[in-house]
Amino acid sequence: MRKGLSDDDGPDIGKYTLDAEKHDAKDLAEIEDKYKQAFLDVGYDPEGAERSGSFLQVDHSVLCSKVMQEGVEIMSTTDALGKYSWLSDYWWHAVAPGKDVYTQQVDRKQTHGYFLRTLPGVKTTYPLQSCLFTGQEGLSQNVHNIVIAEEGSELHIITGCSVAEKVQSALHLGVSEFYVKKNAKITFTMIHNWAPEVEVRPRSGIIVEENGVFIGNYVSLNPVKDLQMYPVTYCGKNARATSQSIIYASKDSKIDIGSKMVLQGENSRAEVISRTVATDQADVTARGFLIGSAPNVKAHLECTGLMLSDTARIYSVPELEATVKDAELSHEAAVGRISEEEIAYLTARGLSEEEAAGAIVRGFLNVDIKGLPAALGAQVRQMIRMSAEVL
Amino acid sequence: MLEIKSLNLEVDGRPVLKDLNLTIKEGESHVLLGPNGSGKTSLLLGILGFPKYKVTGGSIIFKGKDITDLSTAERVKLGMGIAFQHPPVIRGIKLGEMVNLCKGDTSQQINQQTRTLAKKLHFSDEFLERDVNAGFSGGEIKRSEIMQLMAQDPDFVMLDEPDSGVDIENMELIGDMIGELLHRRIRPSKRTASGLIITHLATITDYIEVDWAHVMLNGMIACSGNPDRIISEVMKGGYEKCVRDCQMTMDRI
Ligand SMILES: Nc1ncnc2c1ncn2[C@@H]1O[C@H](COP(=O)(O)OP(=O)(O)OP(=O)(O)O)[C@@H](O)[C@H]1O
Ligand SMILES: [Mg+2]
Numbered sequence: 001m002r003k004g005l006s007d008d009d010g011p012d013i014g015k016y017t018l019d020a021e022k023h024d025a026k027d028l029a030e031i032e033d034k035y036k037q038a039f040l041d042v043g044y045d046p047e048g049a050e051r052s053g054s055f056l057q058v059d060h061s062v063l064c065s066k067v068m069q070e071g072v073e074i075m076s077t078t079d080a081l082g083k084y085s086w087l088s089d090y091w092w093h094a095v096a097p098g099k100d101v102y103t104q105q106v107d108r109k110q111t112h113g114y115f116l117r118t119l120p121g122v123k124t125t126y127p128l129q130s131c132l133f134t135g136q137e138g139l140s141q142n143v144h145n146i147v148i149a150e151e152g153s154e155l156h157i158i159t160g161c162s163v164a165e166k167v168q169s170a171l172h173l174g175v176s177e178f179y180v181k182k183n184a185k186i187t188f189t190m191i192h193n194w195a196p197e198v199e200v201r202p203r204s205g206i207i208v209e210e211n212g213v214f215i216g217n218y219v220s221l222n223p224v225k226d227l228q229m230y231p232v233t234y235c236g237k238n239a240r241a242t243s244q245s246i247i248y249a250s251k252d253s254k255i256d257i258g259s260k261m262v263l264q265g266e267n268s269r270a271e272v273i274s275r276t277v278a279t280d281q282a283d284v285t286a287r288g289f290l291i292g293s294a295p296n297v298k299a300h301l302e303c304t305g306l307m308l309s310d311t312a313r314i315y316s317v318p319e320l321e322a323t324v325k326d327a328e329l330s331h332e333a334a335v336g337r338i339s340e341e342e343i344a345y346l347t348a349r350g351l352s353e354e355e356a357a358g359a360i361v362r363g364f365l366n367v368d369i370k371g372l373p374a375a376l377g378a379q380v381r382q383m384i385r386m387s388a389e390v391l
Numbered sequence: 392m393l394e395i396k397s398l399n400l401e402v403d404g405r406p407v408l409k410d411l412n413l414t415i416k417e418g419e420s421h422v423l424l425g426p427n428g429s430g431k432t433s434l435l436l437g438i439l440g441f442p443k444y445k446v447t448g449g450s451i452i453f454k455g456k457d458i459t460d461l462s463t464a465e466r467v468k469l470g471m472g473i474a475f476q477h478p479p480v481i482r483g484i485k486l487g488e489m490v491n492l493c494k495g496d497t498s499q500q501i502n503q504q505t506r507t508l509a510k511k512l513h514f515s516d517e518f519l520e521r522d523v524n525a526g527f528s529g530g531e532i533k534r535s536e537i538m539q540l541m542a543q544d545p546d547f548v549m550l551d552e553p554d555s556g557v558d559i560e561n562m563e564l565i566g567d568m569i570g571e572l573l574h575r576r577i578r579p580s581k582r583t584a585s586g587l588i589i590t591h592l593a594t595i596t597d598y599i600e601v602d603w604a605h606v607m608l609n610g611m612i613a614c615s616g617n618p619d620r621i622i623s624e625v626m627k628g629g630y631e632k633c634v635r636d637c638q639m640t641m642d643r644i
Contacts, residue, residue: 341479344441347463348473349493349539359492363483363522385499 042160258287566598
């Protein structure tokens with residue numbers, strides 16, 4: 001347990017109901033229509049244009065699992081468990097079921113989640129999209145996701161989590177286990193769009209085998225009551241892993257987010273990049289932990305925070321641990337305010353001070369999302385910009 | 392266009408300009424020479440109203456209006472623009488977007504008009520995608536600053552050493568662009584833009600003709616007059632000698 005705060009601390013599971021209204025495939029068109037904008041805001045396009053497949057879960061019902069490319073599999077994890085006996089080898093293999101009360105709850109009271117897989121050598125032409133959506137007040141959604149890129153395959157995913165506008169409070173528990181096989185690649189871009197009374201506990205483990213590549217991008221720009229996540233990536237021989245997060249924390253948001261990279265295979269590389277803006281009374285802890293335990297590993301951590309108010313807080317915790325002599329681990333961490341010189345520069349070009357500050361914050365969050373196919377990268381950037389536009 | 396009356400200016404509590412007077416009429420272009428640290432950049436930033444540069448005495452009149460207490464944004468709205476000597480890097484804002492902002496356009500899309508302007512300044516479309524000033528070479532900064540000014544098209548143009556560290560070919564281009572900004576290519580009676588150009592070696596005056604030259608020493612304009620005469624004296628004998636001769640001439644008058 002880290003820095004005094006137990007992973008068990010946080011939302012009270014008992015406060016939320018598991019009694020979800022059932023939705024049917026025949027309701028799909030109506031639901032897609034009703035929540036269209038909310039879906040689009042987290043990257044899920046109901047029309048599925050330029051997608052190699054789609055998965056949509058609303059509350060506890062899987063409404064859509066559609067494959068548009070051969071060699072790609074998309075289904076509910078509950079269905080996948082019934083279909084593939086071998087899946088038990090992957091079930092609770094990258095995350096321990098007894099890790100904390102939230103993983104225990106998902107283990108006992110799972111409510112679907114997605115199973116995404118590319119068969120050996122298959123490369124997705126377009127990204128797969130998924131959306132986990134809560135439309136019912138006070139509901140607990142307990143998903144267990146499994147993502148597998150078989151040997152030599154390439155799997156691009158854009159996934160969003162969101163709640164209906166009318167939903168005030170909800171709990172989202174999400175266990176995600178990723179398996180990047182030899183020479184395979186997964187890019188996983190996750191966009192969260194929560195509400196001020198929603199509590200969130202994602203629990204992720206990522207196993208990257210020899211020569212595999214995993215690129216994880218996380219974006220959250222809306223208020224959330226309480227969010228804690230700390231995905232752990234295990235890098236095998238020659239593996240590469242990148243984690244980037246872009247956080248705009250406002251109102252009374254409480255966010256504790258970080259990434260742990262375990263470089264246990266020789267010659268593996270990892271990079272953790274986080275950009276955090278904190279305003280109003282938001283409280284953000286930005287963590288990063290690099291562990292080098294195999295020869296010739298190299299990893300870097302870059303954690304930048306921008307403070308916009310005197311009542312917010314950014315607590316940055318970079319950690320490095322080496323247990324072999326030729327591990328090369330480094331970090332840069334900085335927290336600061338908006339530079340006056342930059343504001344002055346923009347006002348000299350005709351912007352008001354407020355406009356200049358807004359442009360600088362948007363620029364700060366406008367990180368080049370690495371490793372994504374060009375079209376997807378442009379789309380994600382565009383989404384970040386649009387969300388940041390209203391900040 | 393601009394009238395500065397016995398201006399006193401402080402930076403970080405330290406006086407940098409003392410009783411400075413300067414008048415620039417509509418359609419006129421002036422050059423300002425002076426040694427390092429004499430206060431040239433401070434004068435421009437003071438005219439622009441940067442918060443760090445505090446007026447402790449005197450006034451600045453622009454287009455007939457006392458702007459001494461106006462914010463930078465308000466002054467820019469009235470028609471001022473500047474090309475900075477040392478602009479900051481702005482992460483995440485692309486040069487193309489910046490050009491849009493200068494035109495008052497907040498879209499991030501780089502349109503044909505922006506690309507055409509960039510081409511004129513010898514910038515490729517890819518260059519417009521770079522973060523503003525991030526890793527720009529010295530010459531690229533000069534051209535990028537002038538490009539932004541051209542997008543803004545102000546009536547009063549301030550240029551802080553547009554000619555320092557620029558190679559011959561780029562100098563020709565920059566001279567052309569400044570000539571355009573300052574209406575140097577049209578008849579004097581038709582000129583409506585005015586300019587104040589800081590220059591160390593007066594290189595820019597080989598490319599455009601100017602109406603006045605001033606020498607700044609220790610936060611004061613110590614000498615003003617015909618640009619050909621002043622520039623040749625500075626080039627021959629240095630700033631101080633020029634100022635001494637200048638004052639002797641004034642004493643005689
Ligand atoms: N932001 C600032 N903070 C502290 N001191 C400053 C600042 N700006 C200017 N100064 C000081 O004021 C004096 C005048 O500086 P200024 O930049 O105006 O000179 P300059 O004539 O433009 O010089 P150069 O030819 O080197 O560009 C210098 O001593 C400088 O150190
Ligand atoms: Mg200067």
